[in-house]
Amino acid sequence: MAGPAKQQKPSFFSSANDWIAERSREAARSAHELEAAGRKAWNEATRTGRNVQAATTAQLRALGAQVLAGEQAAKQAVSQGVAAAKAAVGQRPHQNLASERTLQSAPAPSKPFTNLKKPQVVESTRHFEVRDGDLLDKALGRWDSVPAAKPLVGGAAQVLGLVSGAIRGGLHSAEGLAQTAWQGFRLTNPWDQLLSLPGENARSQLIRSELQAADYVADRFKHPEALVQDIRRVAHKARVDLDPAASPEGGTVADEARRRFDIGMNEGELGFNVGTAYAGGPGAKVVGKSARFFRKADSVERYLARGYSAEAAQHLMQPYENGAGSHYLPQWQFREGGPLDGVPFMKAFKDSDWNVSKPEGMTRGQFYDYHFEVDPSYYGAKLPSGVPEKGWSGKRMGLKKRGPLGRFWFGMPAPLKARLLGGAGTFGGTVQSVSEDEDQECP
């Protein structure tokens, strides 16, 4: 019969090895926590505009250590407060757990840490999320000890991010256009009110969003300092999102690759948006051409009623195809000696879809009407030689010129208008998103 297995006494060396391995693991975990706490504090400081130095991993860990030490002090202060409160009311420990919990959850009294949210939990942020067991960590882990690996892999990841960001920009743009088209369809659909839940029909949503926008404008008009704060927050967010030097480098090669990939994605999407805003992407053309659905059909009677001949009416009813369109910023501004002469990219902008209104499907007469209304220096034009009347005149058509506000809005090409509204929406969305981030971290 075999006796029980003889238990081996751990040798001095094996227990020492275990102890060292355990301490190393703890140290690694501790370093990781310090980095995470440091990054969180750094992100907070970026949003709030506080000046914090953490350009290297070591500085980041030092910052994390300060934060954790501060949290410890805050916890101790709370514990002391609880003990003092208990002593004051003469309670035995754990006599009233409910009041204890209330006291423990009260905010820490120490002022210096008020801008560090949720002090007892250090969470990794969106950009620096650490995914244990991630394939990327495994694949790149072996390069952590090579100093040149971080910038090289980070640079490559950023380039990959650029391409992915441009694709993401295209997808977002298409998504926005589809949403706009769907919303437009719902607004013109008489069944929308019946088919939608109360308060959820397109008209109500539009009114609600307009009221919210009006509230925002009115509020920021009353409190301009809040607008400055909004712009500052958006600018900080943009800096963190786009500038690799604006955030500390990742602790490992994998972290650095993720950070630079995110930045590359943001840069790529911004590049796509700027590119389409400048050159006039397919979306812009779609928006510009879609304006025809909102215009009344032209009629021969309209011209006959104003004393024009049938030939003139026939000429004016032809599609406006070969003209140069209506320029929003007048052409002379781009000429030699003009205010926009020599400004980069302005030559291409002058005749682009962003500066020229030439909606598809307009008749010549409709274009002349529109151009008369929005261009203060246009009064009429010659008609071709086969037409008895020599010229078309806005005055003869009974038209009136729009005022400065009308010219600003109705003279603006549809793509530019869409971009302006989209830009306002994006700004509002960004402010809201930044505020939501802060709300989540600061309940």
Add this chain to the structure above:
Amino acid sequence: MPLRTCAQFTSGLPDDSIEVEGDIVQFGGKNVADALVAILRARSFRVSDPGYLGVNGWDFNVTEGKTRVWVQVSDVPPIFILMSELHRPFNFFKGDFGRRELHAEVLAAMDAGMKADDRFGDLSWRHQEEIEVDGAGAPAPY
């Protein structure tokens, strides 16, 4: 008294618009603009060559330093419409600066030159809101 910066007139110069298959591909008025440019250059103003503005017609700039007078000529049969604007340099400390008088000098030169040239007729100077208004107009821009 504010300047009358616009004018209506007729011209005996030939119609220089270009038509292709019943459609006007270049609106007329270049020869009128050329004549006005020549009038101003003869009086020592620095004037650009006329530029095409599409349906609006033709325009040119009279410059002196950074001060500029922009002139547009539109063919709106049976008349031509002349419009002008003064553009002066601006900065934060001085506001608008440059020579305001340049505008009056340019308009006076065009007025004198057109009256002396029998290719132009029925010249009347107007404020912008008086364009195509019957009976309005004055014999001189000031």
